[in-house]
Amino acid sequence: MTAAPTAQPPSPSATTLEFLGREHGHFIGGRWVTPASSATIDVYDPATGERISRVAAGGAADVDAAVRAARAAFEGPWSRFTAAQRSAVLWKVADLVQQDFQRLCELEVLDSGLPMPLAQYVCGMVVPEFFRYYAGWPTKIEGATIPAAPQGKLPGEAISFTLREPIGVVGAITPWNSPLPMVMLKVAPALATGCTLVLKPAELAPLSAMRLAEICQEAGVPDGVINLVNGTGESAGAALAAHPGVDKIAFTGSTEVGRMIVRAAAADLKKVTLELGGKSPVVVFDDADLEQAIPGAARACFFLQGQNCMAGTRLFVHEKVHDRMVEGIAAIARAMKLGPGMDPTSEFGPLISAQQRERVAGFVAAGRREGAEVVCGGAAPSRPGYFFEPTVLARTRDDMTPVREEIFGPVLCVQSFGDDDLAQVARAANSTIYGLSGSVWTRDLGRAMQMVRRIDAGQVSVNMHAAIDPAMPFGGNKQSGWGREFGKEGLEPYLKTKGVSMTW
Numbered sequence: 001m002t003a004a005p006t007a008q009p010p011s012p013s014a015t016t017l018e019f020l021g022r023e024h025g026h027f028i029g030g031r032w033v034t035p036a037s038s039a040t041i042d043v044y045d046p047a048t049g050e051r052i053s054r055v056a057a058g059g060a061a062d063v064d065a066a067v068r069a070a071r072a073a074f075e076g077p078w079s080r081f082t083a084a085q086r087s088a089v090l091w092k093v094a095d096l097v098q099q100d101f102q103r104l105c106e107l108e109v110l111d112s113g114l115p116m117p118l119a120q121y122v123c124g125m126v127v128p129e130f131f132r133y134y135a136g137w138p139t140k141i142e143g144a145t146i147p148a149a150p151q152g153k154l155p156g157e158a159i160s161f162t163l164r165e166p167i168g169v170v171g172a173i174t175p176w177n178s179p180l181p182m183v184m185l186k187v188a189p190a191l192a193t194g195c196t197l198v199l200k201p202a203e204l205a206p207l208s209a210m211r212l213a214e215i216c217q218e219a220g221v222p223d224g225v226i227n228l229v230n231g232t233g234e235s236a237g238a239a240l241a242a243h244p245g246v247d248k249i250a251f252t253g254s255t256e257v258g259r260m261i262v263r264a265a266a267a268d269l270k271k272v273t274l275e276l277g278g279k280s281p282v283v284v285f286d287d288a289d290l291e292q293a294i295p296g297a298a299r300a301c302f303f304l305q306g307q308n309c310m311a312g313t314r315l316f317v318h319e320k321v322h323d324r325m326v327e328g329i330a331a332i333a334r335a336m337k338l339g340p341g342m343d344p345t346s347e348f349g350p351l352i353s354a355q356q357r358e359r360v361a362g363f364v365a366a367g368r369r370e371g372a373e374v375v376c377g378g379a380a381p382s383r384p385g386y387f388f389e390p391t392v393l394a395r396t397r398d399d400m401t402p403v404r405e406e407i408f409g410p411v412l413c414v415q416s417f418g419d420d421d422l423a424q425v426a427r428a429a430n431s432t433i434y435g436l437s438g439s440v441w442t443r444d445l446g447r448a449m450q451m452v453r454r455i456d457a458g459q460v461s462v463n464m465h466a467a468i469d470p471a472m473p474f475g476g477n478k479q480s481g482w483g484r485e486f487g488k489e490g491l492e493p494y495l496k497t498k499g500v501s502m503t504w
């Protein structure tokens with residue numbers, strides 16, 4: 001890992017600086033409104049630890065105003081938009097995201113610590129392509145005619161069919177890792193189905209979400225279709241989850257907070273989808289193409305500095321290739337150029353906060369105490385910002401703290417296996433409360449398919465990890481969540497079905 005401080009990275013553009021300097025309140029009913037209280041939250045650049053902006057610390061009164069605006073838009077102008085008009089709006093959002101490319105990239109980098117090339121990929125490709133994918137759906141959301149015989153009616157005496165209707169007002173609560181895609185995952189299917197939203201972005205990285213709310217407005221959604229309340233989870237988030245005017249909560253975040261969301265939503269049984277934590281296995285057999293598997297496993301864990309729900313943080317590797325895998329991954333980790341995302345040559349950014357860095361260091365210390373071998377990394381370099389070295393822990397066991405817990409940092413735990421009993425390998429891979437993602441690396445497609453069947457996760461890839469695409473459903477089994485995002489399945493939680501029977 002190269003840790004030498006670089007020359008001063010490029011400064012943000014004037015539009016980005018103007019955006020950072022604003023007094024950020026809440027976006028309600030199509031405009032920025034003055035918050036109910038004067039309390040604020042400072043927003044920091046994790047690469048420097050310096051304050052870059054400030055947002056309102058919203059609470060129940062702000063959430064209530066936003067929910068009312070969302071309800072009025074849902075019942076009013078938005079309900080009169082045709083499916084084709086909703087498609088056009090979604091397509092326009094994609095165009096405007098691309099037009100605002102530089103500002104969005106810079107906000108994402110400064111707010112969350114993303115390396116610039118990754119931010120460019122996200123803002124130039126991932127987000128526009130996702131909106132364009134969902135732009136195709138409004139005109140294809142269809143019910144069915146059902147061959148029913150209601151109350152004994154004969155064919156020709158009655159007709160039965162289903163209507164697919166938008167679920168209503170959606171409360172969307174998102175995390176700070178990769179902030180813009182997390183928001184996009186809620187906004188696009190909600191707009192496609194005709195729902196309205198109240199968004200509560202992560203207080204640690206709220207900037208690109210605020211810009212996206214403006215972009216939706218500029219793209220032509222009526223006032224109140226998209227609303228945004230800034231604030232902490234305990235205050236604004238909890239108020240949103242409990243608000244009786246919200247029909248559905250779409251939550252992405254930790255499993256611990258997911259449980260709180262379920263409890264809050266239980267009072268009025270609002271619908272809930274949850275995208276939660278993970279501790280994903282990467283299983284490498286001895287016939288794997290190591291030229292692919294070594295960089296693949298390194299990327300699976302260290303992408304987004306390990307602050308990635310899908311991160312492949314538990315590596316199970318056949319003993320015959322164990323040493324080559326570990327040495328290869330450690331060599332990649334040591335060579336990564338660590339630095340602020342605004343420096344386009346940086347490959348590995350900071351963690352989100354000092355607190356997160358302490359947490360990661362604590363897990364590495366626990367691993368050491370419990371007998372793991374630190375092959376590389378394991379420390380925070382001495383430089384400004386919240387950096388932590390990409391770390392490989394070898395000789396780990398299932399019962400070790402860093403193997404059991406979601407670290408949400410760049411720490412890979414390696415275990416080896418000696419036999420080819422697939423049931424045994426899969427049991428080890430599944431020995432976690434999570435079930436989000438996983439990957440299998442082998443040239444034997446029969447073995448690959450058997451492992452795909454056995455790994456209990458919402459998404460399993462072969463000879464790649466975390467293969468995301470707008471059309472592919474994604475979500476968690478076990479304590480990694482409820483429901484799916486992406487693809488056609490991602491629309492379902494935003495729709496309700498009405499069965500209609502008619503006679504004459």
Ligand code: NAD
Pocket residue numbers: 173174175176177182200201202203231232233234236237238239241252253254255257258260261274275276277278308309406408436476480481
């Ligand atoms: P978090 O659970 O702490 O916070 C997520 C969001 O919930 C934030 O907006 C926060 O303000 C809000 N929140 C906190 N307490 C709340 C409460 N009591 N009521 C309502 N809202 C509340 O998670 P985080 O630290 O921001 O993100 C990291 C976690 O997110 C990891 O566990 C990661 O695995 C998970 N994640 C999952 C996915 C997925 O698709 N499955 C994607 C990204 C991140």
